[in-house]
Amino acid sequence: MKLATLLCATALSLGAATAQNGALALDEAIDLLKAQNLEIKAATYDVQSARERASQAGGQHWGSLDFIQNISRSDDAGNVFGFKLTGREANFGDFGAAEFMANSAACQGGDLTACDALYTQPPEALNYPGDRNFFQSKLQYTLPLYVGGKISAYVEAAEGMERLKRLDRTKLLNEKIYETRKAYYDMRLLDEALSNLKTIYDNIGTLEAMTQSMIQEGYAKQTDLLEVQAKKSNVARSIHQMEANEKLLYHYLSFLLDQPVSTIALPDSDVPLPPLETADVIAANIDVQRAKTGLQIRESMQDVALSDYLPMVGFQADVQTAADSFEHYAADKGSYTVGVQLKWNLFAGGSDYAAYEEARIETLKTKTQIDLAKKGIALQVDKIHTEIKSLDYEIDALSKELALAKEIYTSYEARYREQLASMSDVVIKQSQQLEKVLALLEVKNKRTERVFALEKLANGVTQ
Template sequence: MKKMLSMLFLALSLNASDIGISKALTLEEAIEILKSKNLEIKSASFDVDSARAEIKTASGSHWGKLDFIQDFSNSNDAGNVFGFKLTSREADFNDFGFDEFLAQMGGLPGNTNTLLATQPDNLNYPDSRNFFQSKLKYEVPLFTGFQISSYVEIMESMSKMKGLEKEQVINEQVYQLRKSFYDMALLRSSSKNLNKILSNIKTLEKMTEEMIVVGYAKKVDLLEVQAKKGNVERLLLQMKSNQELLYHYISFLLNEKVNNITTTVSDVVMPEFSNDYILDNNLDIKRATTGLEVRQSMLDVSKSAYYPMIGAFAEVSTADDTFLGDADDHKAYTVGARLTWNIFNGGIDGAKIEKSRIDQLKTKTQVELAKKGISLKVDEIRTEIETYNLEISSLKKELKLANEIYKNYEGRYREKLVSMSDVIIKQSEQIQKILELQKAKNKRNERIFALEKLANGENR
């Protein structure tokens, strides 16, 4: 029974995953899903985590390193064998050939030269020997000319940079999502207007059929109406297809199947923030400023070459011809410190410092350029929005006029004062104004979203 319930639960889960989100999503809900499930945002999050790990890597150098070293050797080389015995504190006089020396002591002093010229066999031709050495070694930098701390600062700045890049990814994805929601609202609004026109055309079609019966209209009039109806139906079909494409794109952004969303108004409210606020919050400028911090730290790294490097080390070891044999008796230690100071290297360090200083000045110039560029872009966008506001206001009036003209011509057609062609022309103008208004609103919304993106609008 438990297995059956588990299988049923799994099947329901898989089915739900295929179906996706069934309820109508609001924009706020979609943004929350986007931030947790969008694949590009997840990828950017991994970059941030990786950068944070780099900080720990750089900072860890302050603490030095502790190594355990285990050596095993076997040799019959005279120097090695004697060194093995000496390291393991087991060398004796016999290793120097004292047995041969003592055997010839009786002939002294007559054979002194011969005795001294004797080559000790034990020392020159020893038997092969095993050597096991266990060593614990700790090395720590005491002073590096601020090099390590500068590298840590670089890694911290790079981590900050990755965080800003992640914010940019979030900003861009939210921008695309919001734009898709408002595009959907515009499509729905335009479809609603076109459906009203289609309803009017159907009414006109029915009226034309009745007028043909009584002889007040011709068949060609009916064909014109039907042709216009087909044109409107085609436009509606295109808008439906565009809505389906938007659902596919929204599903891609959310990494989740979306079948329905809730839209409210089709016009985006103009944000109220100053140019100074945008410059203070713009991510490109923040990244450029962080890049300047990196350049300063790199200059500090270059300057570290003028300072001495001081390090200390300590090690304990034990050695024997067996693993850890007589370890306590054969133990040894070594402690020490080293100072390294480069006095002259042909001016290479000075050239590196000069290059780092030039790179810093270049980055500083790029920061100023980024600020000027963003200011220019903000002014351009604000001007475009004002232009689109005037265009939309004008198109709304033109659409209202086109609606009234169409109604007027429809009534006059009933009285046989105008032809069906005249009515169709006015209806075409009505449709054209709807499409132009949708296009203008789309462009205005896109520009407002672009302005908000420059101010890091959704993440401020």
């Protein structure tokens, strides 16, 4: 709760900009991203699919009820007799009773061959029956009573996979939110830099007009004007590049939000550094959560491997009716079967032991990976904090240097007007001012990227 409150407060401060004159505010853009981004939609489908797989695994607890319809025709002696027996239609004639009685009468009349045939001659009716149809309708229910905890372990593993998919979706969502916020703050930095460049451009325009006037009065040379115009062209090129980058950012925002974006409400300030402790970052980090979920899945699979040592008990019940055609189905031809089976594998060549050992080793490996991930994240947090402190120092220094460069340029412009400095000197000072603007933009952009990198480690600021 402490981390959630902290991150929400940070999110509110970052998304404070509201839509003005139709401009899309950051918080509105994030809402659109969640609702419309196609990658997030695909990840949502993955979560739903994993949820259904978990439901499939849980359904095994309830067994299965099957309706089986057999339709056969055969002249095989065993099949034909079995068909009749299943349909409760077998009679002594099927055993060759007619042949037996004929031989019995002949035997009583003194025919010794007939006497011998009574018990040694295979009955023709039993061994060579005519072909017969068989229609059987069966309702069968099977239920696993005890399987050593295997089904429960599979259910836990499937639920773990669902949690992994949820974490994957959250990670993707955080990544897209990061990209959206980064675009907004990049746009703000570009706007700030463009404002400075346009001021420089306007100053050079003023200098150009002044130089032209001084040439007419004989106080400046044509080369001075060419130097000013070349510098003006250089600044115009930088402005054009930044405006092109603005257009690219708008194109990218349109892609992320899956709708056209032409204007946005810029954030009021640079992105602040959230006061996140290393322990909070580790606890919230999605990769650590994924690793912990993976450990739970490994432990479930270890339970699955252990269940191979235990017996399995199953229940089965069925009811059926059969005849030589559907029309001959009758209540008195029905039958039922109820039973319980115990199956216990006593020897499998050591494969069950090897499977259990493999699962146990993978569990130990996952635990080690979790510890490694935590230490790696702690290292990243320390590294990012150090980099941000260094960048903050650079920004402060460059801001002061830019302010000084502006004053120096203004001073040299005045000195040039009084012919106390050359146009080359003025252009050089103007170039130094431009360099400071671009350098400050680059360092601020690096700082923004590092702050967002810290937030990404902490599972974003919108959760």
